[in-house]
Amino acid sequence: MTFNTLSIEDILHGYERKRLNNKRLLQDRKEEVYSKIPEIEEIDKSSALSYLDYARKKVMKLAPSSYEDTASSNRRLEEKKRTLLKEHGYPENYLEPIYNCKLCQDTGYVGTDKCNCFIDQMINSLYLQSNLKNVLSKENFDTFSMEYYSKELMDGRQFSPYDNMYNIVQKSHQFIKRFEEQKKERGNLLIYGETGLGKTFLTNCIAKELLDKKHSVLYLSSNELFENILGGYLMQQKIELEDLYKYIYNCELLIIDDLGTELTNSFVQSQLFEIINKRELSGLSTLISTNLSMLQLRDKYSERIMSRIVANYTVFNIYGDNIRYQKRKKAINSIT
Numbered sequence: 001m002t003f004n005t006l007s008i009e010d011i012l013h014g015y016e017r018k019r020l021n022n023k024r025l026l027q028d029r030k031e032e033v034y035s036k037i038p039e040i041e042e043i044d045k046s047s048a049l050s051y052l053d054y055a056r057k058k059v060m061k062l063a064p065s066s067y068e069d070t071a072s073s074n075r076r077l078e079e080k081k082r083t084l085l086k087e088h089g090y091p092e093n094y095l096e097p098i099y100n101c102k103l104c105q106d107t108g109y110v111g112t113d114k115c116n117c118f119i120d121q122m123i124n125s126l127y128l129q130s131n132l133k134n135v136l137s138k139e140n141f142d143t144f145s146m147e148y149y150s151k152e153l154m155d156g157r158q159f160s161p162y163d164n165m166y167n168i169v170q171k172s173h174q175f176i177k178r179f180e181e182q183k184k185e186r187g188n189l190l191i192y193g194e195t196g197l198g199k200t201f202l203t204n205c206i207a208k209e210l211l212d213k214k215h216s217v218l219y220l221s222s223n224e225l226f227e228n229i230l231g232g233y234l235m236q237q238k239i240e241l242e243d244l245y246k247y248i249y250n251c252e253l254l255i256i257d258d259l260g261t262e263l264t265n266s267f268v269q270s271q272l273f274e275i276i277n278k279r280e281l282s283g284l285s286t287l288i289s290t291n292l293s294m295l296q297l298r299d300k301y302s303e304r305i306m307s308r309i310v311a312n313y314t315v316f317n318i319y320g321d322n323i324r325y326q327k328r329k330k331a332i333n334s335i336t
């Protein structure tokens with residue numbers, strides 16, 4: 001997955017539209033207020049004139065005393081305007097410039113950096129491109145079913161698959177709640193278990209809840225993360241991946257799906273450590289799902305990665321009977 005230039009242009013056009021709309025809206029407001037409170041129109045006219053005067057004197061490098069008066073009379077006029085607005089039942093800032101994002105003033109940039117609102121839109125259109133939105137509309141807590149988790153005890157397990165999963169779902173809700181209540185250090189999750197037990201489904205449920213609440217969530221399969229993005233940006237110097245690369249380190253929740261399915265090498269090992277470590281230091285959450293057991297994880301990655309995970313992650317171990325087999329069996333039984 002790469003971010004094509006077409007989407008960037010779309011986003012920039014979107015900002016243009018926002019600025020234009022807001023400008024029109026402000027113009028409408030002015031006309032409305034001028035007709036109701038003519039005094040404000042007079043104030044605007046005279047403060048525009050005195051601003052020109054102020055600028056002229058400053059450019060001519062006249063003594064500050066000669067333009068300080070202008071500045072303070074402008075401040076008085078502004079104050080008067082606010083009072084008049086309030087007296088007529090308008091908010092004080094009714095005639096100030098309108099922005100959807102105050103941070104970047106709807107330019108998409110803060111200095112030379114892309115504003116968070118820009119990045120959010122990129123991620124959003126990335127989801128559209130990658131079909132994730134579609135998946136999340138089908139796989140969420142409303143459609144999550146416990147019927148595939150048996151209530152019978154399994155060998156060597158303290159809880160039945162049903163009770164275990166029930167517990168995990170409760171804890172997932174707690175994770176989401178904590179995410180809402182806290183700004184940082186909202187915790188991390190490691191979900192492991194064999195294939196076909198609903199790990200990705202559960203991950204999708206969590207992602208959907210947080211995305212719906214407007215949190216920034218970056219959802220990547222292990223392969224996309226290491227091969228396409230990190231490999232592309234760090235090894236092949238694909239500069240167009242820079243924003244995504246940065247987003248890996250500053251989105252509120254990073255989801256690494258199916259860890260262990262990538263081609264694991266020393267590059268992957270060191271990058272995984274970087275990600276886990278740096279995100280932990282900045283108090284940002286990470287969710288990892290994997291088919292590997294804790295022992296296999298330790299063998300495949302490194303002790304230092306595992307010690308971070310053990311210390312800082314809530315671990316969910318999903319077990320039971322493969323749901324895909326169960327569904328297939330059910331389908332066959334309904335035919336015969």
Ligand SMILES: [Zn+2]
Nearest residue numbers: 101104115117
């Ligand atoms: Zn912004």
